[in-house]
Amino acid sequence: MDLGFRGEVADFYHQFRRGYPSAVIDSLVGSFGLTSDDVVVDLGCGTGQLALPIADRVRSVVAVDPEPDMLIRARRAAAERGQANLSWMIGSDVDIPALGALIGDRRLAAVTIGQALHWMGHEELFRALTLFLRPGGGVAVVTNGTPLWLQDTAWSRALRGHLEDWLGTKLTSTCGTDEADQRRYRDSLTAAGYEIAVTTVDYTDELTADQIVGGVYSALPVDRLPSLDQRPHFAERLYHVLQPHSPFTEQVRVTTLIGRVA
Template sequence: MDLGFGGEISDLYHRFRRGYPPELIRAVAEAFSLGGDDLVIDLGCGTGQLATPMARQVRAVIGVDPEPDMLARARSAALEQGVSNVGWMVGKDTDLPLLQSLLGERVGALTIGQALHWMDHETLFATAGALLRPGGGIAVVSNGIPLWLQDSDWSRALRAWLQDWLGAGPTNSCGTDEDARQRYAESMIANGFEVSQVKIDSTEELDFDHLVGGLYSSLSVDRLPPPEERAELEASLRSALDPHRPYVEDVPVRAVLGTKIT
């Protein structure tokens, strides 16, 4: 499964995608009673924004992602932070049964940080129970709203600019909307999980460089503008957004937690 997130995208992802708040990490650990004996699998781990802080709560984390460049950046970032109990594996959600047989043990949690929209969640939830220990569970986490879907003047200006640049207005919520969370919760319940939710709200003021970096990090590598075109492109974007400063971003962090009850 090639999602186009290799090469420069992995570095942009690491630099400009925010980490998860400590309250979220604690909430997941408490919900599944995670401790020093537990193993956690982080699916669609990207550059480790969720896997690395989660590793401080448990014996070890395995970060799984289909993109080797993402994993290479995640590995170096974890080492830079002094976190050594994370392993990194090329794979995807359909590899869970194989991973279970390789591990030879059940895990405390399966975490998915803003990546479930790339997966077949129905099949994933139906098969995940066999991988989890009693009281363990699945955490599906979203970390804010895409820059182009904010309820603000600067975000509306960004949508209009993207419409001109891409020829189509971006609408993908990346699984951050309430309808997606409801689908995930209903599917978890149907597969025997007890569902709860975590909500953490904050705001963050972005500077222009972080806004551009966040935008670039959401593109596949084939849609990323070549370096020689970026200065002109960014000047056009700055002109469109400058009247709407400051760029205050709403950051609703949401987690749907499914606890294994049998």
């Protein structure tokens, strides 16, 4: 699976993708009763925004992503934090049965998926995981706010107009954060036999124009990323359309959809 999030996009991702409030990690620990004896899989781990803080609370984390460059950057981040209890695996949701067989039946405490489920076959994934999750364990689908260009603010609408003009296409994908997708995920978890719970954490953030530019770069596949010689013009135009709408305040809602097995 080549999603195009490689090369320098991995560095943008690491620098500009926001992490998760500590309350979100606390909620995951409490929901699954995670302890220092547990193994967690972070599927679609990116550069470790969820995997690294979870690793502080469990025995080990297996971080899985289809992009080698994401894993390389995440592994460097773990080393910088002095964390040695993470394993890095090139793979995707279709590799979960093989990984589960390696860990063992009913041995896995949890699988976390941080705003990456829209790339996966969620129905098949949820069913496959029931074979490997320990009692009280489960799946956590974590959405880290609405994409920057789809929010209900003047600066977000200005950003969306600029991006649609630059890319020559309408931007409609919510990356699984909208209510319709969340409902589909809940229904699929229920159909696969999970008990459902939902938690939310709300906070306010204020972005700089440079953070918005970096956030855009982190979300573009490498073949859509403005070239080095185009970037000054891209950023200058974006600063121009954003400036009348400062400050760039963002209301972030982190929603965690929990599916637990008996």
